Amino acid sequence: MPQTIAFYDRVDHALHDSSLQTALHRATSRFIGNRASAISALGDADRLRDQARAIRAHALAHLDELLPQLAANVEARGGHVCWASDGEEARQYIIELAHARGVRSIVKSKSMASEEIHLNEALEAAGFEVIETDLGEYIIQLAGETPSHIIAPAIHKTREQVSELFQQHLGMPPTTEVPLMIRTARQALRQRFLQADMGISGVNFGVADSGAIVIVENEGNARLSTTVPRIHVAIMGIERIVARLADLGVMLQVLARSATGQKLSVYTSLISGPARPGEEDGPEEFHLVLLDNGRSQILGGQYAESLLCIRCGACLNACPVYQAIGGHAYGSVYSGPIGAILTPLLQPDLPDAHLLPQASSLCGACQEVCPVRIAIPDMLLRHRADAVKAGKVNPVEKVAIAGYTLTMTHPAIYNAGGKAGRFFSRILARKGHFRRLPPPLHLWTKQRDFPALPPKSFRELWAERKNQRRSSS
Amino acid sequence: MTTGRRRAILFATCIVDQLYPTVGLAAAELLEQQGIDVDVPSDLLCCGQMAFNAGFRDDAYAVAGRTLEVLRGKGDVVMPSGSCAAMIRHLYHELFAHTPFAGMAAELAHRTYELSEYLVDGLGVTDVGARFNGRITYHDACHGLRFLGVGKQARALLSRVQGAEVVPLPGCDQCCGFGGLFAIKQHTISTAMLDRKIEAIASTEADLVVTGDVSCMTQIAGGLSRRNIPTRARHLAEVLANMVDAR
Ligand code: SF4
Numbered sequence: 001m002p003q004t005i006a007f008y009d010r011v012d013h014a015l016h017d018s019s020l021q022t023a024l025h026r027a028t029s030r031f032i033g034n035r036a037s038a039i040s041a042l043g044d045a046d047r048l049r050d051q052a053r054a055i056r057a058h059a060l061a062h063l064d065e066l067l068p069q070l071a072a073n074v075e076a077r078g079g080h081v082c083w084a085s086d087g088e089e090a091r092q093y094i095i096e097l098a099h100a101r102g103v104r105s106i107v108k109s110k111s112m113a114s115e116e117i118h119l120n121e122a123l124e125a126a127g128f129e130v131i132e133t134d135l136g137e138y139i140i141q142l143a144g145e146t147p148s149h150i151i152a153p154a155i156h157k158t159r160e161q162v163s164e165l166f167q168q169h170l171g172m173p174p175t176t177e178v179p180l181m182i183r184t185a186r187q188a189l190r191q192r193f194l195q196a197d198m199g200i201s202g203v204n205f206g207v208a209d210s211g212a213i214v215i216v217e218n219e220g221n222a223r224l225s226t227t228v229p230r231i232h233v234a235i236m237g238i239e240r241i242v243a244r245l246a247d248l249g250v251m252l253q254v255l256a257r258s259a260t261g262q263k264l265s266v267y268t269s270l271i272s273g274p275a276r277p278g279e280e281d282g283p284e285e286f287h288l289v290l291l292d293n294g295r296s297q298i299l300g301g302q303y304a305e306s307l308l309c310i311r312c313g314a315c316l317n318a319c320p321v322y323q324a325i326g327g328h329a330y331g332s333v334y335s336g337p338i339g340a341i342l343t344p345l346l347q348p349d350l351p352d353a354h355l356l357p358q359a360s361s362l363c364g365a366c367q368e369v370c371p372v373r374i375a376i377p378d379m380l381l382r383h384r385a386d387a388v389k390a391g392k393v394n395p396v397e398k399v400a401i402a403g404y405t406l407t408m409t410h411p412a413i414y415n416a417g418g419k420a421g422r423f424f425s426r427i428l429a430r431k432g433h434f435r436r437l438p439p440p441l442h443l444w445t446k447q448r449d450f451p452a453l454p455p456k457s458f459r460e461l462w463a464e465r466k467n468q469r470r471s472s473s
Numbered sequence: 474m475t476t477g478r479r480r481a482i483l484f485a486t487c488i489v490d491q492l493y494p495t496v497g498l499a500a501a502e503l504l505e506q507q508g509i510d511v512d513v514p515s516d517l518l519c520c521g522q523m524a525f526n527a528g529f530r531d532d533a534y535a536v537a538g539r540t541l542e543v544l545r546g547k548g549d550v551v552m553p554s555g556s557c558a559a560m561i562r563h564l565y566h567e568l569f570a571h572t573p574f575a576g577m578a579a580e581l582a583h584r585t586y587e588l589s590e591y592l593v594d595g596l597g598v599t600d601v602g603a604r605f606n607g608r609i610t611y612h613d614a615c616h617g618l619r620f621l622g623v624g625k626q627a628r629a630l631l632s633r634v635q636g637a638e639v640v641p642l643p644g645c646d647q648c649c650g651f652g653g654l655f656a657i658k659q660h661t662i663s664t665a666m667l668d669r670k671i672e673a674i675a676s677t678e679a680d681l682v683v684t685g686d687v688s689c690m691t692q693i694a695g696g697l698s699r700r701n702i703p704t705r706a707r708h709l710a711e712v713l714a715n716m717v718d719a720r
Contacts, residue, residue: 015665320648324665359659361652361666362526364619378567384528393528397654401524405532408487408519409539418491433698443657447664448695451492458490458497462513465498 007331007352011359014325023158024326031152031317034261035369042257052254053372055247056308059208059239060299066208066241067290073211077273079286086293087117093289094119094200094233095126101231101285103128103197109215109222110134111202112150112311113235113291116333116346119200131192133221135185142169148327148335151259151313156326189221199225199283203236204255204310206288210245212272213288216255216265223269232283234271238290239307251310254371258312294346302382306341308372315366315376321359330356337366337376344383354392357383396440418457425453480510481549481591486557487519488687496687499714500553500588507596517543522560525568526653533568541569541577549595550585553710555617555685558587563620587617588710589685593626600633603713607680609634610642612670612693614686618646627685627709634712642682643673651692667696675702681717685709 014020039045059066071081084090098106106128108114120141123130132141136154140147142165147153154162159176166172172184201222205214213234215222226232242251256262275282298307316322316336327335331352332343340356347353357380366376387393407414428434429452437445444450456464481504485497501511521537524530537560544550552558562582569578592598609631617623624646631639650656650666657663670693674682682697682704684690694706711717 011659012661015661320650320666320669321659321662324662358655359662361615361648361650361655361663363615363648363652365615365646365648368619378564381526381528381564381567384526385530386528388528388530394658397527397658401527401529401532404523405529405535408521408536411516411518414487414518421491433695440657443660444695446660447699448667448692449698450695451691453491454494456494458485458494459513459515461494461498462501463515 007329007355007359010329010331011325014329019158019161020156020326023156023161024323026158027152027155028317028323031261031313035258035314035317036261038257038261038263042253045257048250048254049371049373051250052310053308055242055250056310056372059241059243059247060304060307062243063238063241063299066243067238069208070206070211070241071288071290073208074273074286074288077211077286078276079211079273079288082287082289084289084291084293087291090117090235090289090291090293091119091122093287095122095128097231097233097287098123098126098128098198101197103231105129105131105192105196106198106200107131107133107192107196107225107229108137108200109202109217109225110137110151110153111200111235112147112333113202113237114200115147116237116293117235117291119235131189131196133189133193133219133225134217135182135219135221138185138189139165142166146328146333149313149316150311150334150336150338156328193224193228196225196229198231198233199227199229200233200235201226203234203240203288205248205251206236206241207245207248207270208241208243210272212245212270214248214252215269215271216252216267217269218260218262218266220267223267226269226271227281227283230283231285231287232271232274233287233289235289235291237295238292239295240310255310255312258314258369258371298345303341303345303379305374306338306345306379308374309338309342310372311338312371314369314371315374318365318369320361320363320365325359330359332356337380338374341376341379341383344386354383354387354390357387400440418453422453422455422457426455429453478510479508479549480512481551482517482544482547483511483513484517484520484544484550484552484557484585485513486552486554486687488691489553490518492691493687493708495716496553496708496710499708499710499716500551502714503588503592503601503710504551506601507592507598509596512547514543514547520557520560521568522557522564523653525560525564530568534572537565537568538574541565541574541581544581545577548584549591550581551588551591552585553588553685553708554687555587555614555621555623556688558585558590559616559620561585587621587623587685589626589630590621590623593629599629601630601713603630603634603715604636605634605681605712605715605717606636606719608638608640608678609681609683609712610640610674610677610679611645612642612649612674612682612684612689613646614684614689615646615648617685623685627683630709630713631683637712640677640679642677642679644669645673647673649689649692651688653688656692663692664696667692671696671700671702674704677704679704681712682706683709683712 525533
């Protein structure tokens with residue numbers, strides 16, 4: 001999505017895109033239903049979520065010990081660690097490595113961190129052939145798009161649209177039968193796995209005490225990407241760490257149940273370095289890129305809680321705004337409620353970043369489903385306060401709020417305002433409603449009526465009632 | 474809660490005061506029925522939520538600070554709005570953190586209640602002698618539901634309304650799209666959310682859609698009447714105080 005289109009235009013575009021609406025509705029309702037039954041099947045979901053939060057909070061509080069521990073354990077097993085303070089350093093490390101090892105073809109499994117640093121573009125510009133192997137990622141790569149959901153990158157596409165893409169790019173005969181479509185993609189991808197010199201993956205959890213990284217998936221493509229090519233590069237946001245292997249019991253459960261509604265993902269891979277002497281499977285080289293890219297700035301501040309996120313995507317599915325506009329309308333790498341928190345922090349140069357936290361009714365559905373109970377609405381409110389402090393405010397709104405504050409701190413003005421409102425209401429309202437209001441309230445009455453003001457306010461009626469009672473007693 | 478002859482402040486909120494006086498009267502009546510002396514301070518205006526939600530914290534501080542002063546030293550505060558009660562209970566903490574008002578805000582949060590919560594959890598009543606001949610469905614307003622845990626109380630109260638058939642609302646906990654200034658600033662998203670809510674309400678063929686927040690009620694009622702759907706939106710208090718005509 002080009003960034004030149006303003007946020008509001010993207011929103012309108014999304015609201016009028018009927019394929020998008022169909023795709024979003026189908027997918028988010030399925031996700032919501034699956035999550036709800038998987039969580040209720042737990043019986044004690046609340047306790048598990050509390051534990052998950054505690055595990056993540058502990059990890060963040062001890063990042064300064066756990067990250068070096070993870071790195072030392074990875075290196076002890078023959079792996080390499082790159083500390084990348086930003087996207088540029090990460091890209092450079094990977095590109096230099098690929099050049100040095102004579103890499104030509106690269107397979108990737110899903111990684112939002114790689115999206116965050118725009119790795120694909122950089123690798124392609126450096127002359128490497130890059131293929132996404134997660135089915136959803138593969139679809140959007142064919143379409144030349146970016147993911148619109150953390151765990152379901154092609155959620156915005158209907159089956160019919162995917163079929164067209166496959167017909168066009170892979171020569172598939174016309175069909176919308178899912179097994180056939182999957183088989184087509186699998187055949188196209190198989191060759192790529194075998195040719196690839198390097199596999200790049202994301203990381204769901206880095207485990208400090210054992211030096212392992214954990215990748216969960218349902219298609220087996222991550223397992224292939226990390227074992228078949230001779231070099232494996234894993235990119236991990238520095239916050240995605242847990243202290244102990246024993247923590248995974250809780251984390252994997254809440255992740256799978258919150259993300260897809262599964263008890264566990266189909267494949268859970270624990271990778272701890274390259275193949276050891278005598279081992280047949282596994283890459284010759286393993287590199288772990290620890291990506292900061294703004295995260296250490298968030299630590300300890302008023303948005304620190306956002307680093308607890310395990311990228312399950314549940315808040316996106318539950319969000320009525322996301323359900324209405326999808327991920328691309330946000331224009332950012334991370335979309336939905338958690339994206340609205342992270343984007344102003346991780347992509348501060350995005351011109352519309354400050355608008356994303358505005359695109360919320362603060363309903364709290366996100367916090368309700370979040371497996372680590374992140375207080376997303378509170379942080380949206382903090383972003384709004386930051387935007388006001390930074391002067392990123394609509395001038396009409398500024399005037400409106402000034403008027404509001406004056407009114408609500410002066411009973412005399414409040415009462416006079418009420419009287420004036422009731423006067424205009426008597427003249428302009430019809431049958432108990434306003435069908436049209438002057439700007440900026442016309443934005444309300446475009447699709448909604450507004451109630452006429454009653455002849456008397458509650459406090460006027462209350463005062464009258466009190467007087468009557470006094471005189472009758 | 475205080476004991477003996479009970480007193481409570483009815484904080485009717487600015488929207489009830491200006492747009493829905495019957496909701497205020499209904500709430501007062503329900504409390505008086507339970508033997509509560511109801512006090513409505515004449516200079517009590519607004520909780521400050523509009524400014525706070527828009528990010529104007531200095532403005533919110535001025536409005537809410539004044540409200541803190543007005544409510545200082547008074548007894549229980551009852552509000553016919555989950556959203557405004559949540560502002561006081563949940564958000565004043567952050568608004569007044571590290572200010573001289575922090576202690577007062579915490580103290581106020583402890584004695585502030587949403588109406589249905591006060592009736593059911595506080596006073597232990599569910600049957601308030603209400604009658605309504607018709608079909609009712611209930612919309613969970615978000616802030617009451619998610620920040621105060623209100624919902625079961627309203628359902629308990631509605632289940633005792635004589636003559637009423639209470640039917641479930643599909644997606645009852647899905648936001649109606651109001652969200653304060655969001656309803657205007659992001660009006661296209663807001664009304665897309667409203668469309669879904671209206672569709673669900675229409676599917677119940679209810680006479681009334683009842684909710685505990687007048688802001689959501691304004692959004693829903695505005696959508697219903699614009700789309701000529703006969704279901705009427707009413708506040709829970711109006712139904713409980715027999716202030717809704719059968720039609
Ligand atoms: S914020 Fe919570 S619900 Fe949203 S993706 Fe992160 S962990 Fe999942």
